[in-house]
Amino acid sequence: MKNKIIYAAAIIASVFAACSKDNTVVTPLPTTVKTKSITVNFSSATPFTFFSFKDTAVVANSDSATTKWDFALRLTTFLVNSNASGPGNAGVILQDALYDNVTAAPTSGYAYDTTSSQRAIKDGSWYDYNPATHAFVPKAGKTFIFKTADGHYAKMELLSVNYEPFTGPVPQRLIYNFRYTYQPNNDTKF
Amino acid sequence: MTKTLLPAIITLLFGFNATAQDLPGYVPDSNFNKEQQLAEVIITANRSERKMGNVAVPVQLISQKTIRQTGSLRLQDILQEQTGLVIVNSSLGSALNGYPNPFGQGVQMLGLDPAYTLILIDGEPLIGRNGGILKLGRLGTGNIRQIEIVKGPSSSLYGSEAMAGVINIITQSPLKATAEVQIHRATNNTWGTGLSYGNRFNKTGIQLFINRYSSSGYDLDKTIYGKTVDPFREWNGQLKVAHDFSNKLQLLASLRQFDSKQNNDYQILWQNQPAVAKGYTKEKDQSAFVQLRWQVKPEHRFYFRTFYDHYRNNSFVNLDKTTTRFDETSFDQSILKPELQFESKHKTNNYVAGAGAYFEMIDASRYAGKRNLTTLYAFTQKEWSLLHDKFTLIAGGRIDKRSDFAAKISPRIAVAFKPGSKWKFTASSGWGFKAPDFRHLYLSFYNSQIGYSLIGAKELSSQLQQLQQQGLLQPGADINPYLKENDLKPETSFGSHIGAKFNGDKWNMEAGLFRNDIQNLIESFSLTFNRSNGQPIFSYHNIGKVYTRGVELNIKYRLVKTISFSAGYQFLDAKDKDVLKKIDEGKLYKRDLNTYVTSPVKHSDYFGLFNRSKHTANFKVEYNDGKTGWNIYARAVYRGQFGFTDLNGNNIADDPAEMVSGFWMTNFAVSKSFLHCFSTQCGVENLLNYTNPARLSNIAGRLFFINLNYSLANNNNKHKQHQK
Numbered sequence: 001m002k003n004k005i006i007y008a009a010a011i012i013a014s015v016f017a018a019c020s021k022d023n024t025v026v027t028p029l030p031t032t033v034k035t036k037s038i039t040v041n042f043s044s045a046t047p048f049t050f051f052s053f054k055d056t057a058v059v060a061n062s063d064s065a066t067t068k069w070d071f072a073l074r075l076t077t078f079l080v081n082s083n084a085s086g087p088g089n090a091g092v093i094l095q096d097a098l099y100d101n102v103t104a105a106p107t108s109g110y111a112y113d114t115t116s117s118q119r120a121i122k123d124g125s126w127y128d129y130n131p132a133t134h135a136f137v138p139k140a141g142k143t144f145i146f147k148t149a150d151g152h153y154a155k156m157e158l159l160s161v162n163y164e165p166f167t168g169p170v171p172q173r174l175i176y177n178f179r180y181t182y183q184p185n186n187d188t189k190f
Numbered sequence: 191m192t193k194t195l196l197p198a199i200i201t202l203l204f205g206f207n208a209t210a211q212d213l214p215g216y217v218p219d220s221n222f223n224k225e226q227q228l229a230e231v232i233i234t235a236n237r238s239e240r241k242m243g244n245v246a247v248p249v250q251l252i253s254q255k256t257i258r259q260t261g262s263l264r265l266q267d268i269l270q271e272q273t274g275l276v277i278v279n280s281s282l283g284s285a286l287n288g289y290p291n292p293f294g295q296g297v298q299m300l301g302l303d304p305a306y307t308l309i310l311i312d313g314e315p316l317i318g319r320n321g322g323i324l325k326l327g328r329l330g331t332g333n334i335r336q337i338e339i340v341k342g343p344s345s346s347l348y349g350s351e352a353m354a355g356v357i358n359i360i361t362q363s364p365l366k367a368t369a370e371v372q373i374h375r376a377t378n379n380t381w382g383t384g385l386s387y388g389n390r391f392n393k394t395g396i397q398l399f400i401n402r403y404s405s406s407g408y409d410l411d412k413t414i415y416g417k418t419v420d421p422f423r424e425w426n427g428q429l430k431v432a433h434d435f436s437n438k439l440q441l442l443a444s445l446r447q448f449d450s451k452q453n454n455d456y457q458i459l460w461q462n463q464p465a466v467a468k469g470y471t472k473e474k475d476q477s478a479f480v481q482l483r484w485q486v487k488p489e490h491r492f493y494f495r496t497f498y499d500h501y502r503n504n505s506f507v508n509l510d511k512t513t514t515r516f517d518e519t520s521f522d523q524s525i526l527k528p529e530l531q532f533e534s535k536h537k538t539n540n541y542v543a544g545a546g547a548y549f550e551m552i553d554a555s556r557y558a559g560k561r562n563l564t565t566l567y568a569f570t571q572k573e574w575s576l577l578h579d580k581f582t583l584i585a586g587g588r589i590d591k592r593s594d595f596a597a598k599i600s601p602r603i604a605v606a607f608k609p610g611s612k613w614k615f616t617a618s619s620g621w622g623f624k625a626p627d628f629r630h631l632y633l634s635f636y637n638s639q640i641g642y643s644l645i646g647a648k649e650l651s652s653q654l655q656q657l658q659q660q661g662l663l664q665p666g667a668d669i670n671p672y673l674k675e676n677d678l679k680p681e682t683s684f685g686s687h688i689g690a691k692f693n694g695d696k697w698n699m700e701a702g703l704f705r706n707d708i709q710n711l712i713e714s715f716s717l718t719f720n721r722s723n724g725q726p727i728f729s730y731h732n733i734g735k736v737y738t739r740g741v742e743l744n745i746k747y748r749l750v751k752t753i754s755f756s757a758g759y760q761f762l763d764a765k766d767k768d769v770l771k772k773i774d775e776g777k778l779y780k781r782d783l784n785t786y787v788t789s790p791v792k793h794s795d796y797f798g799l800f801n802r803s804k805h806t807a808n809f810k811v812e813y814n815d816g817k818t819g820w821n822i823y824a825r826a827v828y829r830g831q832f833g834f835t836d837l838n839g840n841n842i843a844d845d846p847a848e849m850v851s852g853f854w855m856t857n858f859a860v861s862k863s864f865l866h867c868f869s870t871q872c873g874v875e876n877l878l879n880y881t882n883p884a885r886l887s888n889i890a891g892r893l894f895f896i897n898l899n900y901s902l903a904n905n906n907n908k909h910k911q912h913q914k
Contacts, residue, residue: 141779
């Protein structure tokens with residue numbers, strides 16, 4: 001079991017390494033699919049992990065009150081950078097569709113973190129929890145369509161959620177692996 | 191030392207003459223097969239004694255001889271060698287990192303989970319289900335006379351839980367003078383000691399059985415702290431007394447006790463540091479049974495019965511070397527079940543009817559306070575024999591009214607046709623149901639390590655209000671949708687079976703086709719909001735619709751008097767109807783685990799419900815020489831590939847990585863009896879040393895064992911004379 005997680009992490013790392021080479025291409029026009037894995041805290045007493053599509057990077061916790069991030073994660077709780085969660089305008093549509101079939105982002109219909117209990121992404125809406133293995137398996141065929149904090153569009157698909165290897169009975173962190181396409185221009189097409 | 195001392199001790203204790211001849215089943219008899227077939231009587235199928243050959247529903251019978259031949263003291267070992275019975279882990283599964291499954295193993299029958307098979311001892315229910323599973327290890331095998339297995343919905347006679355069928359464990363009756371000592375020694379420092387004694391004094395018979403079983407457990411993964419199965423010891427005892435007041439009035443009373451203690455020793459996280467927690471789990475099950483049998487006329491009789499059972503399970507762990515309590519659970523369940531049954535037997539028809547009540551009480555740390563449920567029930571069944579016993583027709587039904595839901599009616603019909611002495615054809619259909627159990631209704635469980643909550647349907651409204659007042663829910667959580675009465679309905683099923691049986695001189699063959707449709711399956715779901723710690727809250731609702739269908743085959747061939755071969759096979763197809771519908775609509779997707787490419791699931795991808803093997807099979811070779819006293823019993827049991835868990839994001843088994851591959855359990859035992867009262871037996875279980883620590887931690891690996899058995903039976907026919 002442990003070996004498997006490490007093995008998966010290795011694959012993720014290598015996929016990511018391969019993709020980051022593409023980042024050096026500066027031409028802004030074509031959108032590219034990027035794969036990224038981030039580490040997310042398990043315990044509710046710990047901070048969220050903030051992510052920016054534009055920068056393809058985790059944003060420091062000290063920037064949690066800025067528009068630098070688009071979504072944040074802790075355990076299985078998603079925040080988007082709007083209203084109760086942040087100063088941005090980020091919203092999301094969780095669509096039942098294959099990632100490749102989402103070719104354009106709608107211009108309306110986005111859900112926002114209107115209050116701390118009315119969040120854009122409902123916990124449990126995007127994964128199945130397996131009591132036998134305690135795994136959080138992202139539901140296949142769900143595509144997240146984001147309006148980012150700075151008003152651009154991105155589509156995102158979760159590929160895997162694994163436990164970071166741990167000793168003892170309580171896990172510390174989860175590793176989220178996802179792919180996304182960010183549209184840097186004023187365009188809804190992916 | 192046992193060899194030389196035991197006969198003397200036994201003779202001293204019981205004063206038998208050592209020339210006894212009529213030994214209990216263990217000592218092989220060359221005519222055994224024939225006699226067995228003539229004498230085979232089954233009580234479970236009709237709640238009244240019937241010859242096996244006249245029963246119209248699918249039944250299997252495991253004799254004491256078979257149990258003894260396997261050499262195992264564990265009931266699950268014996269059951270798993272039967273065609274169509276699979277020993278499975280609870281679907282609630284193991285803890286993280288390969289810690290053992292705390293719920294134990296149960297029997298899957300006709301593709302249904304262990305919670306849907308009713309387990310009886312001498313016709314009365316075994317209680318103390320943990321997560322729907324009764325730990326089979328609780329039952330000693332030393333005093334079992336036979337195990338009766340009725341497949342298919344049997345709620346028409348037995349009510350709730352008997353949806354897949356009934357396993358009735360029949361223990362020795364106080365009929366004749368016997369005395370027996372068994373000593374069992376096996377790998378992992380496993381010791382079993384059994385003592386049974388039966389005698390008949392004029393009009394009173396007694397039967398006593400005491401068994402102790404202990405083991406040091408085993409460890410399949412040394413890299414993880416703690417053993418896979420911790421050391422345990424178990425005591426089993428049963429006392430039966432029968433007394434004949436007259437030819438017409440007979441009393442049977444029975445007391446049974448089970449007592450076990452198992453260490454708990456595992457790693458936890460204490461103040462963010464790994465620490466060790468130690469303690470133990472104690473289980474106690476005590477029951478009392480009284481029955482009066484009143485033979486009004488030769489063809490009419492009444493039974494008045496009362497059964498009481500009290501089961502307790504207490505478990506704790508402290509931080510190692512301290513008195514700091516880390517975790518503690520308790521579970522206390524008791525039932526009282528008075529019942530009246532009437533039977534009439536005529537040449538061409540039999541009739542059984544009865545009525546009773548089932549008072550159930552539970553008080554557990556994971557439930558919000560003490561809870562009671564009362565069920566009232568009545569059943570009736572008529573059996574006609576037509577055309578000189580060639581046709582048997584059975585029609586019956588049962589009504590159950592539990593305090594928390596509307597009355598439930600479960601009918602069943604069955605026919606058997608016997609064109610000659612060798613062939614039998616049967617067909618049966620029945621309705622089954624399973625009432626929501628206590629955990630579905632009243633559970634109030636908070637996982638302190640992970641932080642989630644699991645709340646029973648009836649508790650949900652009050653618990654949510656309480657949590658909200660205490661500020662333990664997400665701020666602003668909308669609990670209104672969950673405040674209305676949330677009543678669970680019983681799960682219901684309809685099942686049918688058709689079968690054919692051939693009994694020849696050399697060949698015995700049996701084939702069956704079955705289908706079960708189940709509705710209103712109770713499943714857990716997560717609420718739309720979380721606890722304030724961000725963790726989910728789960729409750730239960732009636733949602734699922736599944737079917738199971740399959741084919742079952744059994745063949746036995748007697749090569750010569752002493753040697754026989756047998757083989758059994760089951761094909762099973764068990765699927766979720768909602769999943770099939772989603773696949774039809776193209777709404778179910780799978781994600782390739784290597785390329786992460788998502789695509790729609792095809793029908794050919796869907797393997798079926800988790801934990802179900804499409805193919806299971808068994809092969810047995812038996813050598814039994816009554817003259818020399820040698821007995822060899824070799825078995826190979828195959829459990830085919832089955833789905834274990836979802837990995838690719840659709841909650842169904844459809845990817846090879848989600849499967850456990852098929853495996854063989856190969857068991858072998860050889861015994862030799864001598865001097866008419868001694869026998870020694872040795873053998874090996876799981877000869878191929880199959881293990882799967884992560885997914886099947888209940889399989890221990892190769893085990894060797896040796897048994898010594900000393901048995902005496904007094905043959906002075908006291909009981910036979912008495913019966914006249």
